Amino acid sequence: MPIVTLLTDYGLKDSYVAEVKGAILRIAPDATIIDISHDVGNYSIEEGAFHLVRSVPYFPEGTVHVGVVDPGVGGERKPIIIKSKGAFLVGPDNGLLAPAAERLGVSKVFKITNRELLPQRVSDVFDGRDVFGPTGAFLAKGVAPSELGVEIQSYVRLSTYEPNVTGNHVEARVIHIDGFGNLVTNITYDVLESIGADPGCFFAVNVHGTENRIPYVRHFSATPKNELLLLVAGGGYLEIAVNQGNAHKHLGIARGERVSLTFLK
Amino acid sequence: MPIVTLLTDYGLKDSYVAEVKGAILRIAPDATIIDISHDVGNYSIEEGAFHLVRSVPYFPEGTVHVGVVDPGVGGERKPIIIKSKGAFLVGPDNGLLAPAAERLGVSKVFKITNRELLPQRVSDVFDGRDVFGPTGAFLAKGVAPSELGVEIQSYVRLSTYEPNVTGNHVEARVIHIDGFGNLVTNITYDVLESIGADPGCFFAVNVHGTENRIPYVRHFSATPKNELLLLVAGGGYLEIAVNQGNAHKHLGIARGERVSLTFLK
Amino acid sequence: MPIVTLLTDYGLKDSYVAEVKGAILRIAPDATIIDISHDVGNYSIEEGAFHLVRSVPYFPEGTVHVGVVDPGVGGERKPIIIKSKGAFLVGPDNGLLAPAAERLGVSKVFKITNRELLPQRVSDVFDGRDVFGPTGAFLAKGVAPSELGVEIQSYVRLSTYEPNVTGNHVEARVIHIDGFGNLVTNITYDVLESIGADPGCFFAVNVHGTENRIPYVRHFSATPKNELLLLVAGGGYLEIAVNQGNAHKHLGIARGERVSLTFLK
Numbered sequence: 001m002p003i004v005t006l007l008t009d010y011g012l013k014d015s016y017v018a019e020v021k022g023a024i025l026r027i028a029p030d031a032t033i034i035d036i037s038h039d040v041g042n043y044s045i046e047e048g049a050f051h052l053v054r055s056v057p058y059f060p061e062g063t064v065h066v067g068v069v070d071p072g073v074g075g076e077r078k079p080i081i082i083k084s085k086g087a088f089l090v091g092p093d094n095g096l097l098a099p100a101a102e103r104l105g106v107s108k109v110f111k112i113t114n115r116e117l118l119p120q121r122v123s124d125v126f127d128g129r130d131v132f133g134p135t136g137a138f139l140a141k142g143v144a145p146s147e148l149g150v151e152i153q154s155y156v157r158l159s160t161y162e163p164n165v166t167g168n169h170v171e172a173r174v175i176h177i178d179g180f181g182n183l184v185t186n187i188t189y190d191v192l193e194s195i196g197a198d199p200g201c202f203f204a205v206n207v208h209g210t211e212n213r214i215p216y217v218r219h220f221s222a223t224p225k226n227e228l229l230l231l232v233a234g235g236g237y238l239e240i241a242v243n244q245g246n247a248h249k250h251l252g253i254a255r256g257e258r259v260s261l262t263f264l265k
Numbered sequence: 266m267p268i269v270t271l272l273t274d275y276g277l278k279d280s281y282v283a284e285v286k287g288a289i290l291r292i293a294p295d296a297t298i299i300d301i302s303h304d305v306g307n308y309s310i311e312e313g314a315f316h317l318v319r320s321v322p323y324f325p326e327g328t329v330h331v332g333v334v335d336p337g338v339g340g341e342r343k344p345i346i347i348k349s350k351g352a353f354l355v356g357p358d359n360g361l362l363a364p365a366a367e368r369l370g371v372s373k374v375f376k377i378t379n380r381e382l383l384p385q386r387v388s389d390v391f392d393g394r395d396v397f398g399p400t401g402a403f404l405a406k407g408v409a410p411s412e413l414g415v416e417i418q419s420y421v422r423l424s425t426y427e428p429n430v431t432g433n434h435v436e437a438r439v440i441h442i443d444g445f446g447n448l449v450t451n452i453t454y455d456v457l458e459s460i461g462a463d464p465g466c467f468f469a470v471n472v473h474g475t476e477n478r479i480p481y482v483r484h485f486s487a488t489p490k491n492e493l494l495l496l497v498a499g500g501g502y503l504e505i506a507v508n509q510g511n512a513h514k515h516l517g518i519a520r521g522e523r524v525s526l527t528f529l530k
Numbered sequence: 531m532p533i534v535t536l537l538t539d540y541g542l543k544d545s546y547v548a549e550v551k552g553a554i555l556r557i558a559p560d561a562t563i564i565d566i567s568h569d570v571g572n573y574s575i576e577e578g579a580f581h582l583v584r585s586v587p588y589f590p591e592g593t594v595h596v597g598v599v600d601p602g603v604g605g606e607r608k609p610i611i612i613k614s615k616g617a618f619l620v621g622p623d624n625g626l627l628a629p630a631a632e633r634l635g636v637s638k639v640f641k642i643t644n645r646e647l648l649p650q651r652v653s654d655v656f657d658g659r660d661v662f663g664p665t666g667a668f669l670a671k672g673v674a675p676s677e678l679g680v681e682i683q684s685y686v687r688l689s690t691y692e693p694n695v696t697g698n699h700v701e702a703r704v705i706h707i708d709g710f711g712n713l714v715t716n717i718t719y720d721v722l723e724s725i726g727a728d729p730g731c732f733f734a735v736n737v738h739g740t741e742n743r744i745p746y747v748r749h750f751s752a753t754p755k756n757e758l759l760l761l762v763a764g765g766g767y768l769e770i771a772v773n774q775g776n777a778h779k780h781l782g783i784a785r786g787e788r789v790s791l792t793f794l795k
Contacts, residue, residue: 003555005548011444012277012542013304015316018270019499021299022323025268029325033299034551034563039543042445043509051545058552058659060559071509074484124484126499129323179541180572219604219654234549234656244573244601276709277542278569280581283535284764286564287588290533294590298564307710308774336774339749389749391764394588 002028002140003060007036007052007067008128009043016126020066020133023119027137036065043071045096047255049158050176050184052100054235056087065100066136067091068128079112079131080155081145088145090136092127095158102157110149117148163187168195168263175237177255181246185259187238192216197263203230204262205240207251213264214240230261267293267405268325272301272317272332273393274308281391285331285398288384292402301330308336310361312520314423315441315449317365319500321352330365331401332356333393344377344396345420346410353410355401357392360423367422375414382413428452433460433528440502442520446511450524452503457481462528468495469527470505472516478529479505495526532558532670533590537566537582537597538658539573546656550596550663553649557667566595573601575626577785579688580706580714582630584765586617595630596666597621598658609642609661610685611675618675620666622657625688632687640679647678693717698725698793705767707785711776715789717768722746727793733760734792735770737781743794744770760791 004024010016017038024031036055040048048069056065063086070077070092078093085105089097090112118134135148163186164171170191176184197203199218204211205228215223216230220243223229228247233239240259241247253259269289275281286298301320305313313334321330328351335342335357343358350370354362355377383399400413428451429436435456441449462468464483469476470493480488481495485508488494493512498504505524506512518524534554540546547568554561566585570578578599586595593616600607600622608623615635619627620642648664665678693716694701700721706714727733729748734741735758745753746760750773753759758777763769770777770789783789 003559005552012300013302014443015301015320016443016499018299018301018316018320019323022270022320022325022328025297025299026323026325029268029297032555032559034548034555035542036545036548037543051548055545055548055552058549058556060552060556063552072486075486123497123499125496129499178544178546221602221605231655232653234546234653234659277565278567279708280566280585281708281764283564283566283581283585284588287535287585287590287593290562290564291588291590294533294562337751340751388762388764390761394764 002030003032003034003063004028004136004140005034005036005055005059005063005065006038007040007048007065007069008038009040009048009069010038010128012038016128019129023129023133024137026119027134028140031137031140040069043069045069045071045094046158047176048096049099052097053103056100056104059087061086064088064090064136064139065097066128066132067096068132069096070094070127073127074124078152079127079135080152081110081112081135081139081149082106082155083108083110083145088136088139090132090139093156095156098155098157108145109152109155110145111152112149114148163191165191165195168265170195170261170263172259172261174253174255174257174259177248181242181248182233183240183247183251183253183259184235185238185240187261189232189236192232192238195263196265202264204264205230206260207253220244267295268297268299268328269293269401269405270299270301270320270324270328270330271303272305272313272330272334273303274305274313274334275303275393277303281393284394288394288398289402291384292399293405296402296405305334308334310334310336310359311423312441313361314364317362318368321365321369324352326351329353329355329401329404331393331397332361333397334361335359335392338392339389343417344392344400345417346375346377346400346404346414347371347420348373348375348410353401353404355397355404358421360421363420363422373410374417374420375410376417377414379413428456430456430460433530435460435526435528437524437526439518439520439522439524442513446507446513447498448505448512448516448518448524449500450503450505452526454497454501457497457503460528461530467529469529470495471525472518485509532560533562533564533593534558534666534670535564535566535585535589535593535595536568537570537578537595537599538568539570539578539599540568540658542568546658549659553659553663554667556649557664558670561667561670570599573599575599575601575624576688577706578626579629582627583633586630586634589617591616594618594620594666594669596658596662597626598662599626600624600657603657604654608682609657609665610682611640611642611665611669611679612636612685613638613640613675618666618669620662620669623686625686628685628687638675639682639685640675641682642679644678693721695721695725698795700725700791700793702789702791704783704785704787704789707778711772711778712763713770713777713781713783713789714765715768715770717791719762719766722762722768725793726795732794734794735760736790737783750774
């Protein structure tokens with residue numbers, strides 16, 4: 001039974017997500033549909049890309065990921081399929097799919113052109129239901145991407161925000177704030193290794209000009225309740241967190257803001 | 266594999282929706298259950314009806330739609346099944362199911378009376394779990410509605426709020442505000458056709474005594490970012506929106522309020 | 531087809547729940563996964579336990595319930611499987627699973643020890659995805675719990691907050707506030723029976739020193755709109771509610787607070 005995942009910024013209050021699922025099930029009635037998230041900030045391609053890049057490795061071989069965060073719907077951006085190692089990704093060509101596709105390994109890219117297979121388009125502004133969902137359903141059924149579109153040679157990449165590393169100093173950015181208030185930075189585990197930082201060490205963390213000395217630990221309970229800590233959580237990125245608390249409220253920092261860390265050897 | 270959809274005002278914080286799903290799966294373990302929305306404003310029959318009427322055409326033939334927005338639970342209102350073209354609708358007889366059933370085409374209506382088939386009722390106030398969900402599950406399994414109840418001749422219709430059209434002037438109402446802040450009016454595509462308004466034209470839109478000249482366009486990106494626009498989105502109703510912005514915040518209008526539009530020929 | 535339910539405090543904004551589902555589907559691709567709730571207050575074991583204890587009786591024989599509200603993740607608490615009558619429960623040994631397991635009837639308890647079956651652990655802080663979800667998936671596939679862990683003799687029970695009953699007076703507590711603002715107390719139907727209170731009677735209800743005379747009824751519509759009422763809803767606990775209104779806002783009482791009721795014979 002094929003698996004189709006959905007990531008959108010449609011929210012769960014409206015019937016939009018359900019309409020996409022109905023359109024998928026009309027084509028692939030046996031599909032198992034899994035929601036990645038529908039609470040991506042409206043039009044926030046970067047946040048959607050973060051959810052996708054985290055999730056895709058955990059799904060079975062052959063999964064089709066449909067992602068729709070699409071501020072350019074109805075405009076010039078291309079509808080695409082990226083064939084990756086063990087998965088297909090379907091959505092607008094605006095960078096949303098790129099980090100996840102690259103994490104799996106990109107093999108081919110197709111522009112969706114075969115309007116005859118797709119349901120009659122009733123709207124210019126709901127490609128999730130009228131184009132991307134149905135395309136994902138056909139792929140889940142085993143239809144080849146070359147029957148749905150034409151191969152193209154490039155896709156829009158997401159300008160990644162690499163942290164700036166100078167010696168033991170890292171200029172980073174908060175790329176996501178999760179539901180617990182954990183601040184996810186763009187510092188990967190690899191960056192930490194490259195500067196020689198291991199769990200047990202401390203960082204001086206500067207937010208809005210105020211500096212905190214924060215331990216880098218392996219799990220939340222390594223620090224007392226309500227105290228700040230740094231840890232690499234399940235997603236592979238360094239997070240600033242508070243044990244059983246909310247680092248976002250504690251530090252008053254927003255998504256996209258800068259944070260600088262100095263490794264205290 | 267039968268599909269059962271669920272629409273309620275139960276929210277997703279509590280276990281209520283899960284209990285309904287468990288009750289369905291006990292009867293129809295192979296059912297695919299799809300959520301339409303569970304964030305309908307508490308007891309808002311009109312909002313629930315709007316989600317249903319939008320969604321039902323996108324589901325496969327044979328889908329069973331269970332809708333529970335039920336301020337009269339435990340009282341006199343009838344539990345019903347509406348057999349429509351290609352689908353069953355199950356829920357309280359309070360208007361919630363009527364617009365969706367009429368969009369598909371009503372063929373027969375049944376009052377649910379067969380308590381013996383249903384699980385033992387443990388509560389007078391949870392018919393979603395104890396009556397409507399299980400009834401939907403039996404229908405999904407192929408049990409005939411005549412085994413679950415008795416045919417009746419009428420059902421409660423939802424007083425629809427048709428816009429008032431005089432020449433090129435339309436007195437309308439905001440019937441829904443979606444998660445993007447788009448203001449959905451009760452002006453259908455047919456109304457626009459009847460007054461000769463095509464994409465590319467302009468309307469003078471009067472909200473709370475303030476008038477804006479707003480273009481009627483085919484997609485969001487036809488206007489500059491942060492500017493007001495009118496468009497018929499996926500649901501077939503004219504919406505007032507802001508490109509990549511929030512029309513609800515922009516205009517300060519609430520659901521149910523009036524808006525008047527003059528077509529500028 | 532096996533059913534796996536999920537209860538977490540992860541929220542639905544992030545991709546965390548999706549990653550757990552992906553990890554389950556890699557092991558048990560045919561599993562039907564049902565969400566109980568992911569909006570449990572962060573780290574609130576008592577609230578999670580309440581959702582589980584309510585829901586488990588409504589699922590089919592053989593369902594596997596995975597619950598993860600886990601403030602001690604990465605610390606000393608044990609990962610466990612509780613084999614109950616007709617179901618397995620999987621999660622941290624912190625009381626979360628205990629009331630639901632006891633409601634069904636506990637037969638055996640296992641500590642999860644077989645790391646070789648489980649996927650490679652990539653994080654110390656995401657046992658939902660790396661331990662509990664996959665363990666639930668193996669149980670759903672029919673793997674015996676003795677292959678996943680070793681039997682142990684006890685588990686952490688949740689200190690239950692029994693109400694204090696003296697004659698016709700009950701000192702109770704609000705254990706949950708649902709999405710409608712209904713105040714769920716720890717007074718079960720059995721307690722009401724023991725003091726001889728039947729629907730139709732009245733209670734004097736004291737909240738924060740203010741007393742209200744409130745009828746105990748069988749359904750919401752037995753009282754006028756916007757008036758207070760007491761009723762045993764679907765969960766088997768006495769609730770303080772307002773017909774078509776919000777008792778939480780009306781009375782200004784928070785979860786965990788005391789309320790005293792005197793049965794007016």
